Amino acid sequence: MDKSADRKKDFLHGGSRDPEERVARIKAFIEGGLYGEMRDFLREMEPEDIAEILNEFSAEDxxxxxxxxxxxxxxxxxxVTDPQTRLQILQGFDNKKLARVLDEMPVDEAADVIEDVAEEKREGLLDLMEQEDAEEVxxxxGYPEDSAGRVMNPNFVFVRQDDDVEDAIKHIRGIELDEDFYNVYVVDEKRRLKGIVPLRKxxxxxSGTLVRNIMEQDVHSVLVDTDQEQAAMIMKKYDLFSLPxxxxxxELVGRITADDIIDVIDEERAEDISKMTGTIEEERGTETTFRATRNRLPWLIVCMIGSIVTGLVIQMFEVxxxxxxxxxxxxxVIxxxxxxxxxxxxxxxVRGIALGHMDFGKLGDEIRRQFKIAVSLGFVCGMVLTVxxxxxxxxxxxxxxxxLSIFLxxxxxxxxxxxxxxxxxxxxxxPAIASGPLITTLNDVIGVFIYLNVATAFIS
Amino acid sequence: MDKSADRKKDFLHGGSRDPEERVARIKAFIEGGLYGEMRDFLREMEPEDIAEILNEFSAEDxxxxxxxxxxxxxxxxxxVTDPQTRLQILQGFDNKKLARVLDEMPVDEAADVIEDVAEEKREGLLDLMEQEDAEEVxxxxGYPEDSAGRVMNPNFVFVRQDDDVEDAIKHIRGIELDEDFYNVYVVDEKRRLKGIVPLRKxxxxxSGTLVRNIMEQDVHSVLVDTDQEQAAMIMKKYDLFSLPxxxxxxELVGRITADDIIDVIDEERAEDISKMTGTIEEERGTETTFRATRNRLPWLIVCMIGSIVTGLVIQMFEVxxxxxxxxxxxxxVIxxxxxxxxxxxxxxxVRGIALGHMDFGKLGDEIRRQFKIAVSLGFVCGMVLTVxxxxxxxxxxxxxxxxLSIFLxxxxxxxxxxxxxxxxxxxxxxPAIASGPLITTLNDVIGVFIYLNVATAFIS
Structure with missing residues (x-):
């Protein structure tokens, strides 16, 4: 945590922000049975910080x-807590109290949590929630996984084009949303999106101005079943704070906000890395040995068999x-x-393709550029290895x-x-899949082939 | 681009959104000398889309x-255009006109551009800009690279704690910012940050309410020299739209907004991948052969030398x-x-460490978990390879x-x-550095050592 934030917290909360110390104090409260003191102590902490240290405690605590x-x-x-802690809370906590907590959450986040609840418990939990929230969840x-519909919040503020600004403000004042909002949407009588008005406007x-005269008409939007990464890319490209x-x-059904998108981009980053290292999906640190093995094994076996091909090449040159x-x-070395x-x-x-730098026209240039780099790298490596x-x-x-072999x-x-x-x-x-073990294996086979050919030519 | 956006654009702009078609049309305008028509055509396009297709044209075009x-x-x-195009524009375009464009940009983005301008041209350009903008740039x-000071925008809206809401609104109305805003900051007479008021409030x-009564006091902030990734992590953790x-x-000097942070996270993602693959920094596709070689060579040489150690192990077992x-x-195969x-x-x-799942207390559990996975993977690989x-x-x-060797x-x-x-x-x-060539090289050495020991034991 940065110093400035530190100083402020010390002042505001009168306590240390050091997580280890906080864990120690809470443990002491629990051991001493000082639950009132613990409650006061926790009240001074931000919930995000509580979520972060929870995994230091036993399931019971x-x-x-x-x-x-x-x-x-x-x-x-x-x-925001880690998946294992979340699961333990969902399993161990009373359904009635859990429903009250879920009612407090933005609906998109509540849906995310309920997805993790065991099938047999889910129905009961939804019954205990407020009806409107449950229906929205x-x-x-019901939307496909990783779609815009899954990350959007179905609660938003909308007004009509022909509303007067003053009426619109009165309407907005009457609304209570589960999440903050900075933009107001403008719809027609069929609830179709017509424009957007930043709150500032x-x-x-x-007063007396009509909403249609201050709204921005040229609005970006996505369909509910659009892939969430595509939605993220649109928000990134056009610097949007929210996307209808x-x-x-x-018909307007929800909004995606910048904080959702930051999470999506972070997830996609983890996905890229999984591809590059040849695991099927991200491990969350809570998988059983069986699941983790099933996840990592396929690429290991594929590459092992690939490297047997390298072995076959070596066998050809046993003499x-x-x-x-x-x-x-x-x-x-090879x-x-x-x-x-x-x-x-x-x-x-792969990065160039993702950023769109390697389109149709530019491919030839890029290949020439990479060839020059390859010759230059090969030359230096070749000299060093020769010596x-x-x-x-x-x-x-x-x-x-x-x-000579390493050069080639x-x-x-x-x-x-x-x-x-x-x-x-x-x-x-x-193309990200290519950056992983696949290229390494392919290069092993051909590298060894080149090397042993060069060697045979020199010896004979 | 998604269908919904497509349909809307077709309606709004009466043109195709297909980039190849757009490029073709603009090229036709240029060839035919129809500059008026080109201007009209470009006016119907969003600037982000223009930026995206610019690299399909010659420097002159x-x-x-x-x-x-x-x-x-x-x-x-x-x-938002790619670095090469940006450089060509900065080199080829008239300084006076360039200064006018820079005045239009949010100051943080203008600073980002001016950084790329050749030293000898920079001074002249700053002189031509509006004085206030130039000073802010x-x-x-002056702030360190990758710091919060570099990504923040020094323009923001602030009011006093003792202002009346109505006065505050009047004050806000009089302000014109170079970037949208959704939060108003509250400062004391020394411009020290005291709180924040979301525009909605x-x-x-x-009217008659005092600002101090509606402001949120518990505000996260960072110092100007805080690392930008740390700032990004704070915004991600606490779901913030802006960070003072x-x-x-x-003293309050600027604000970082969610769109800046999305760019930072995307950059960091590229950095991680660079580390994992053993390049020093990201290549942007515009480096000279020399620069790209210098970037990739160090790890290549380090690993080549590392694998010579593997060669030494093999030499020990030549008999x-x-x-x-x-x-x-x-x-x-090994x-x-x-x-x-x-x-x-x-x-x-590495991912677990980054997300904070692998803290002090949990390390032992995690190592036990990983050991079980390793035994299970080794067992399957061992059986398959034996057969x-x-x-x-x-x-x-x-x-x-x-x-047996592959199992071990x-x-x-x-x-x-x-x-x-x-x-x-x-x-x-x-720790991300470890996931790259380093671990691979280390495992080569010890893997071969294990294998040849097993072999020697069996044979003798």
């Missing part, structure tokens, strides 16, 4: 702490290797360096074999690193 | 298109290998599988050597993948 929070604090804690859960417009969501009849056993020492430079190239290309290998093996012949292998690996993502993109496969 | 935009469109285009550029409060920035005297040359075929499973484990751990290798080499002896190697690699990031974290080194 988690419930004790959660139970002593006000409904609105509990709502934030349940929303069920509606959100209401303050600036003299419409159904297929054009050469038997003749000069010192050649074997360079096999890991595979490691080829693998690394291939991943470097593919990462640059190192000659000294190590006291054999300049061997040094030359290794150096680096160029080749870069070539693969550039082309595989481009081809994947053309075939509508996510 | 870019200037032609940019020159025909209104200052406010040009300001957005200059802000210079102030922003002004609409809801009866104060100097070391507590065993010469005795049974078929053993060589499995070296790539290194590839060990490398992959190490990266998988480290990614999970495959026995059939391939028609030698169950060899199959057993390979299978997978367990070991997972162990390294878990511990290296944890140790890095303890030593205050960014």
């Amino acid at each position: 988690k419930l004790r702490i959660f139970g002593s929070l006000s409904s609105d604090s509990a709502a934030v804690v349940l929303d 069920e509606e959100i859960l 209401f303050l600036l417009s003299p 969501v419409v159904d297929d009849k054009g 050469t290797l038997a003749e000069m056993i010192a050649l074997v020492s360079f096999i890991p 595979t490691a360096t080829g693998g690394n430079s291939g991943v470097q190239a593919s990462t640059v290309v 190192l290998a000659s000294f190590w093996k006291r054999d300049s012949h061997l040094g030359l074999i290794a150096g 292998v680096v160029i080749w690996s870069n070539f693969v690193g550039v082309f595989v993502p481009v081809i994947f993109k053309r075939m509508n496969i996510d | 870019k200037l032609r298109i940019f020159g025909s935009l209104s200052s406010d469109s040009a300001a957005v285009v200059l802000d 210079e102030e922003i550029l 002004f609409l809801l409060s009866p 920035v104060v100097d070391d005297k507590g 065993t290998l010469a005795e049974m040359i078929a053993l060589v075929s499995f070296i790539p 290194t590839a599988t060990g490398g992959n499973s190490g990266v998988q484990a480290s990614t999970v751990v 495959l290798a026995s059939f391939w080499k028609r030698d169950s002896h060899l199959g057993l050597i390979a299978g 190697v997978v367990i070991w690699s997972n162990f390294v993948g878990v511990f290296v990031p944890v140790i890095f974290k303890r030593m205050n080194i960014d």
Whole structure:
């Protein structure tokens, strides 16, 4: 936490912001049975900070702490705490009290929580919630996973085009939303989106002005079933604070806000990294051994079989290797360096594709550019290895074999690193997958092939 | 782009949103010398969309298109277009006109642009800008790179605690900002931050109410020199739309908005990926061959040298290998599988550390969990390889050597993948660095060592 925030908290709450110290104090309260003191202490903390330290407690103590929070604090804690803690609270906590907490949450977040509730408990929980909230939650859960409908909040403020600014303000005053709002939507009689008015404009417009005269008409929106990443990209591109969501009849059904989108982008980042490292999906640190194994195993097995192909290439050259056993020492140098430079190239290309820098027209330029970089990298690596290998093996012949091979292998690996993502993109496969173990395995096979060919040519 | 947005644009702009078609039409306008028509066509497009297609044009045409935009469109285009296009515009465009465009930009974005301007041109450009804007730009550029001061906007709306709501609204009406705002800051006579009022509250409060009675006092803020990623994490954690920035005297100097933070998170994501793949910094697709080489080379060389250590291990076992040359075929299987499973484990751990799931208390649990996963992965890989290798080499002896080795190697690699990031974290080194080539290289060395020891034991 930054110093400025620190200083302010110390002043406001009269306590340390050090999480370890807070955990220790709460543990002391629990041990001493000082529940009143604990409640006071927790009241001084921000719910996000409570959520963050909950995983330091036993399941029983988690419930004790959660139970002593006000409904609105509990709502934030349940929303932002880690998945394991959330699950423990959902399993251990009384349904009636849980329903009251869920009623306090923005509906999109409540839906997110209820998704985690065991099937048999879910129905009962929804029955205990306020009817309107429960209905909205069920509606959100009806949209496809990762769609705009899942992250939107179905509560928003709307006015009519022909409203007077003063009437509109009066209307807005009467509304209580579960989440803050900064934009007011303008709809027609069929609730179809017609425009948007930033709150600021209401303050600036003299009474008597019609809403249609201050609204912005050129509004970006997405359909409920649009992918959430696409919605995020639109908000990022046009610097939007909120994005209206419409159904297929054009009727306004919800809004996505910037804080939702920050979460989406962070999730997508984790997804990218999973792809690059060859796990199927993100592990949350709560999976069973079986689930985690099932998640990581497929790529491991695929790459193991791929590297058996490299083994087959080596088998083809057993005569050469038997003749000069010192050649074997360079096999890991070839595979490691080829693998690394291939991943470097593919990462640059995948990023370029994602940002749209590598469109139709520019592809040729980019390939030329990457080729020059590859030759330059290969040249330096080749020189370095020639010198190192000659000294190590006291054999300049061997040094030359290794150096020339690495020069060719680096160029080749870069070539693969550039082309595989481009081809994947053309075939509508996510190019990020290419940056992972796939390119490394491919480069192993061909790298070893190049090396042993060079070696055989030199020896004979 | 989604269908809903498409339909609306077609209606609003009477044109296709297909970028290729737009490029073709603009090229036709330029070829035919129909500059008036081009201007009209561009006026119907959103500046973000213009920025996106600019890289399809020659440097000359870019200037032609940019020159025909209104200052406010040009300001957005200059802000969001790709770095190469931006540089071409900055180099080719008249300083006077450029200054007018910069005046239109939010100051933080203008500073971002001016940073890219060649030193000798910069001074002249700042002289041509409005004095106030120029001064603010210079102030922003004085803050350290990647700090909150660099991404904040120094223009914001502030009122006094003892103002009446009505006076405050009158004051707000008189202000024109270069960027939208949704929150009003409350300061004391020394301009120190005292609170925040969401715009909505002004609409809801009866006149006569004092600002101090509707303001939220418990405000998060950061210092100007706080790292931008830390600022982003605070905004993400507490779901903030804007974050005030104060100097070391507590004086309010700027605000960071959610759209800035979305850009920061996206940048950090690119940085993570760079670390994982062993490039020093992100390549933007515009670097010279020399710069790109300098960027990628260090890790390549480090890993090449690391893999020479693996070569030394192999050299130690040359007698065993010469005795049974078929053993060589499995070296790539060992290194590839060990490398992959190490990266998988480290990614999970690095992510866990970043999200704070792997704090002091939980470390022991997590290590036990990872160990079970490793044994389970190693067991399956070991069985598969034993069968495959026995059939391939028609030698169950060899199959057993390979299978047992891979079992041990997978367990070991997972162990390294878990511990290296944890140790890095303890030593205050960014654990993300560990997920890259480092772990792969380390696992190569030890994997090969395990394998050749197992082989030697079996043979003798």
